[in-house]
Amino acid sequence: MRAALAKLLMPEPKKKRQIQERPAPMPIDDVKDLPAGKRVILHFPPVLCNPNTHVHERLKARSRKQYRIACAYDAHAAGFNFRLPVIRAATGKVHMEVAFFRPPGVALDRDNVIASFKAGQDGIADALHIDDSRFVIDYQFRREARSCVVVTLLENSEVGG
Secondary structure, eight states: OHHHHHHHHSOOOOOOOOOOOOOOOOOOTTOOOOOSEEEEEEEOOOGGGSTTOOSOHHHHHHHHHHHHHHHHHHHHHTTOSTTSHHHHSSSSOEEEEEEEEOOTTOOOOHHHHHHHTHHHHHHHHHHHTSOGGGEEEEEEEESSOOOEEEEEEETTOOOOO
């Protein structure tokens, strides 16, 4: 009797929701309206980088750090480095366009996507050996489901101090 009463009064514990990994980026060869310039294709930010994900802060910090390192590595491999003429200028801004291609089956909340990409932006700054305060960024949110972020350093990106 007592066990049956306890079962009625105490609800079942909630099952933990599994955090899904993002799919790998799909090719962007057929996208025609991307700007000219040095370009790198990055993975879409992990779910744990989203500010609205409710997990322990330590897991979020680890995920942000791993994403920052991965973006720095990919940017460096794509030729983003401090030897680029735009970067060699000691002062001035670096103009970038960041195009977000959503993962399949995911609706984007623009402000959370930008916040999720902050670690990626820091990784690009690490690859370029500059402070990310020099970035002037135009964000584009694309309808195509390709699960990637395309970062383009625009030609003639020096836009003044």
